[in-house]
Amino acid sequence: MTAxxxxxxxxxxxxxxxxxxxxxxxxxxxxxxxxxxxxxAGRESGSVQLLAATKTRDVGEIMAAIDAxxxxxxxxxxxxxxxxxxxxxxxxxERGLNLGATDAAGSDHETVxxxxxxxxxxxxxxxILPIVDTIESVDGLELAERIARRAVARDITxxxxxxxxxxxxxxxxxxxxxxxIELAEQxxxxxxxxxxxxxxxxxxxxxxxxxRAGFAHLRRTxxxxxxxKTPGTEHCTELSMGMTQDMTLAIxxxxxxxxxxxxxxxxxxxx
Ligand SMILES: *Cc1c(COP(=O)(O)O)cnc(C)c1O
Numbered sequence: 334m335t336a337x338x339x340x341x342x343x344x345x346x347x348x349x350x351x352x353x354x355x356x357x358x359x360x361x362x363x364x365x366x367x368x369x370x371x372x373x374a375g376r377e378s379g380s381v382q383l384l385a386a387t388k389t390r391d392v393g394e395i396m397a398a399i400d401a402x403x404x405x406x407x408x409x410x411x412x413x414x415x416x417x418x419x420x421x422x423x424x425x426x427e428r429g430l431n432l433g434a435t436d437a438a439g440s441d442h443e444t445v446x447x448x449x450x451x452x453x454x455x456x457x458x459x460x461i462l463p464i465v466d467t468i469e470s471v472d473g474l475e476l477a478e479r480i481a482r483r484a485v486a487r488d489i490t491x492x493x494x495x496x497x498x499x500x501x502x503x504x505x506x507x508x509x510x511x512x513x514i515e516l517a518e519q520x521x522x523x524x525x526x527x528x529x530x531x532x533x534x535x536x537x538x539x540x541x542x543x544x545r546a547g548f549a550h551l552r553r554t555x556x557x558x559x560x561x562k563t564p565g566t567e568h569c570t571e572l573s574m575g576m577t578q579d580m581t582l583a584i585x586x587x588x589x590x591x592x593x594x595x596x597x598x599x600x601x602x603x604x
Contacts, residue, residue: 341391343416346424348393356394359597360385360401363580367591370584381584384448386576386594388413389601392420398597399425399445407469407592409451411461418464421447434466434489450532450573450592452506455479467492469532469573472508477520484525492529494573495520497554499547500536507533510550517558521565530571530589531555535579548574548586 360383367381384405385398395406395417406421408414425445426437433447448467458480461468471477471493484491495517498507508516513531521528533551535544551572558569575583575591583591595601 341389343389343391343413344420345391346393346396346420348391348397352394353397353400356397356598357401359599360398360403363593363596364402366581366596367584370581374585376584381588382590384446384450384573384590384592385597386450386592387417387598388451388594390594390598392417392424394598395421396424399428399430403445403597404443405446405448405590407448407450408465409449411449411453411457414447414449414461414464422464433464434462435464458483462487462489462491467494467529469494470496470506471520472496472498472506474516474519477523477526481523481525490525490527493520493526494530494532494571495528496532497551499533499551500538500543502537504537505534510554513554514557514561517554517569518561518563518566521558521563521569523565528565528569530569530573531558532573535574535576535583541582544579545582545586548572548579548583548588552587 363383367383371378371381382405384407385403387395387406388409422432422435422437425432429438429442431438431442431444447465448469449461449465450469452470462483480491496507497510497513498505499510517528531551536547551574555572558566571589572587573590575588577593577596580591
């Protein structure tokens with residue numbers, strides 16, 4: 334357990350009017366930025382989805398984002414998924430929304446997808462599969478196979494994205510860019526998984542051209558996977574790339590999911 338989890342009650346459901354207003358304004362600002370970037374990049378309106386990156390935020394803060402129009406959330410740590418799941422599922426159901434893999438509001442209701450966007454240890458897979466519908470941080474065959482086995486045993490299909498380390502930075506997870514196409518084809522063929530796309534974290538540098546090059550390479554990789562027509566790769570359409578710092582660049586380079594935390598919720602006290 335990390336320090337912030339010791340002093341912040343992640344299951345808390347009650348936040349101040351002022352905090353709710355801050356979050357609502359954040360969501361609206363980010364949605365406006367996305368629409369404007371789509372337009373300026375000549376892309377269809379609505380082609381980029383906003384995923385709220387909710388690490389360190391509590392249930393009340395996350396529900397304020399959902400009430401403001403967020404329709405996809407992502408957590409980094411299985412422990413945080415577990416701590417918030419019950420409250421989020423119940424409050425979503427009260428609003429006529431299903432959350433992630435659950436069907437609390439009924440199957441004819443809208444679903445708010447719930448993604449895992451951080452590293453996953455194999456011993457946590459069973460815990461999160463009843464809750465999240467998509468794992469964005471699959472970076473190799475071994476993890477994919479373990480998720481697939483669990484999915485088959487539960488008779489479900491789990492969405493996965495292959496994470497690619499486009500920047501080559503040692504601190505980042507993800508497979509080597511040169512391995513991505515072959516890995517994607519193998520993962521796409523696994524029973525129990527649906528390969529829905531690719532994910533990357535932009536280079537942590539102050540150079541627009543370098544950041545863009547990584548995003549553009551991920552897009553070309555996705556296009557090559559689709560063009561291969563290997564069975565199972567036909568669903569590999571998503572490009573999850575872009576965060577608060579680089580979402581406009583990512584949208585210009587073809588992102589379909591931007592993962593945004595700070596611009597919605599404000600700066601994090603920890604991690
Ligand atoms: C925290 C996080 C984000 C969002 O980052 P911000 O800079 O707060 O927008 C996106 N992706 C991943 C994997 C994250 O951990």
